[in-house]
């Protein structure tokens with residue numbers, strides 16, 4: 001199988017060794033009974049990524065326009081996976097719809113004259129091609145806030161299908177981003193999430209395979225799936241479509257969690273990248289908390305806490321991160 005992975009790297013296990021060294025160091029320091037001065041540290045790359053910031057800025061631009069021109073603003077699905085952000089936008093009049101007829105129904109409830117007027121914004125995760133086409137033909141103004149990195153996957157799978165490849169998406173089949181990617185495939189497509197599913201996968205007769213990943217997919221798991229496909233001897237192509245922002249955030253969170261005595265992950269409960277951060281941090285630090293807002297934080301700090309680490313998912317606003325940081329600094 002020819003793996004023309006763009007920017008794809010095979011790990012040499014050194015990260016794992018470093019991790020072990022770091023955790024041993026932490027234990028030794030504790031046993032040595034060093035004087036403990038508690039520090040609160042924010043992981044690098046915590047919070048809004050480029051795509052989420054861009055999507056939220058797009059909604060704010062539309063709110064400003066609406067103030068001049070009128071018309072209802074909708075987002076197709078929550079603009080990002082963070083209830084706080086969605087609630088704040090709702091207070092500014094932005095309504096979430098799950099389908100185009102949802103927009104019609106909402107408008108008819110209010111003012112019948114507004115039917116088919118207004119603006120619908122496509123969320124950062126993107127939507128399937130048929131949904132986008134329906135929006136464009138609905139009479140409403142359609143604004144595409146799909147993250148450019150997700151849009152790139154749409155283009156890759158669309159072309160791969162036309163070129164006779166069977167597309168395999170490594171990702172969560174129920175996630176809106178994966179549903180969107182699936183909807184841009186022009187040929188056979190399979191979504192798989194685990195190494196076991198990769199082992200059981202059989203390419204259709206004579207089909208070349210194009211393997212891509214959900215942008216938030218775990219990098220090591222993707223690497224294992226690639227290796228399984230290599231062993232199977234598939235003739236195909238791998239494109240590492242995991243977003244750098246996710247990789248960097250995960251790496252920074254892992255590094256901080258390996259040093260920290262307590263780790264706090266802030267993110268929406270429906271946010272897959274926040275949940276993955278929690279999984280990664282929990283492996284490194286046994287006292288890891290996953291919270292959506294400060295109200296969820298019931299910190300019970302173990303004795304001799306020296307470092308509290310904080311990280312946050314891609315859709316977590318800065319003010320929330322600051323609030324949690326300040327709370328921990330002031331109260332512990």
Ligand code: SF4
Pocket residue numbers: 049050051052124147148149150215243244245246314
């Ligand atoms: S995590 Fe990456 S792909 Fe996803 S919205 Fe952010 S920048 Fe885009």
